[in-house]
Amino acid sequence: MKISFTKKQYISFAAIIVMLLIWKILALFLDSALILPHPEDTLVTVVKLFTDAGFIAAAGTTILRGITGFIISGMLGMAVGILAGISPGFNAFITPFLVTIRSVPVISLILLALIWFSPNAVPVFIAMLTMFPFICTNVSDGIRSVDPELTEMARLYRVPAGRIISEVYIPAIIPFIISGASSAMGIGWRAIIIGEVLSQPYYGIGTRMQEAQTFLNVDALIAWTLIAVLISYGFEKLIRLGERKIVVWKV
């Protein structure tokens, strides 16, 4: 495989360098590992974390929570989204629910969840609630974006309902689902980690972050943050990859 870079990739690369430079300059200026450790020291900490015995358990559990929350909210979101897309009445009924869930500050949900659920369930619940509205709204938007004349015509020519769904509706909503999934995941990871910091389950990135904060290990705190960013980025890539596969299959 030949590796080649596009101009856009060069610019992104430069942006990362600039970020690291700003970090380095700030670290030099503040001159305290207690406030902001140097990027290279933090990198060493990241590498050390990878080899740490508890790393797989902590990161793996957080990822598992993310996937669980994503699957539950994905299924619920699609079911409700399809209904809302087909029936304007149901859409009008469900919209206030979605608006409410979306406007409630995430921290309120977490504080309530801390009272309602066990520490292991809190992050999953939070992930589910933050992701659900995105997926739901995008699916129903996708269905409504289908040209009504197209379905009308298909029905006139007595095209079976199964084919209408698989050849008209599904292709139309796939891009919406992908974009919904990607913004849901972006928000979801953040919510899961906040949930973990506060609920302190036995394993989890958030648990380790809270521990680092308690023990004033600022480098470890930033290292876990970088790992969280990497996980989020990895899943974003995965979703985009999935999109390309589906598009290819469609053609």
Next chain:
Amino acid sequence: MGMIRLIDSISRAGHPDMKIEILNEPMQVRKMMLDGSADYAILPTTMAAILYNKGLDYRLIAIPVWGTLYLFGSDTTITRWDDLRNKRIYAMARGMTPDVVFRYLLGQNGISPDTDITLDYSFPTHIDLANAVAAGRAELAVISEPLVSLVMQKNKNIRAIFDLNLEWDRAQGIPMAQTAFLGSTEMLKHPQQAEQLISAYERSSRWVNQNPDSAAALIVKYNILPDEEVALQSIPRSNLDFVRAGSIRSQIAEYLEIFYHMNPDIIGGKLPDEDFIY
């Protein structure tokens, strides 16, 4: 609370250059030390060791409080440590003194904190946890005075189950040097002025133990607790005894060493050197 008479005399004498702030959580005190706005501070000894090991310019003057932790709750079935097996016990944030002290004592009594019981950290601050216990949502919790007395007054079904300070004493043969009184190196550069404050705190602490009734009245007056009855109960449970750190170096080292063996991070990665103690 041991400081209450000192607080009273400062407030009556109207020292504009002195200010005493009483905060709910150790983390809030730590923040004031990180940005250097605190000249003197009182916070858990483990946290003091972390700050010193991370290079902050504070030194340990004295241990003014010798254990304020209790296992308490509404569960009436517990009389021995073994009764705790398979129970869910709430503690404030992981890695903080109540958590690590309790874990240590569990281990000493043959109970694994990770497999034999469930430690739950769902209520992340002292106040949250106290409210949860008072509301009956946490049956067993490890918490510090004066919140123990406060919750027991609010909810009569709650009782102290184990005095962890006594249990510690039993396991270690010495009381636990739980709370630290620290001064910034800047302040301690003027030993005479520093000594005035240190001995005033020392006297105040002794006075509180000798005059709990008057002390309780002052504690309510300065809004530290809402109720004299609670204050009066909390004073003997708080083990106030101002002892200068210089006279108990080995006890402090022993206390920190226990946590060092559990997890070096609890005290900032290493045992603090000699200069830690003023």
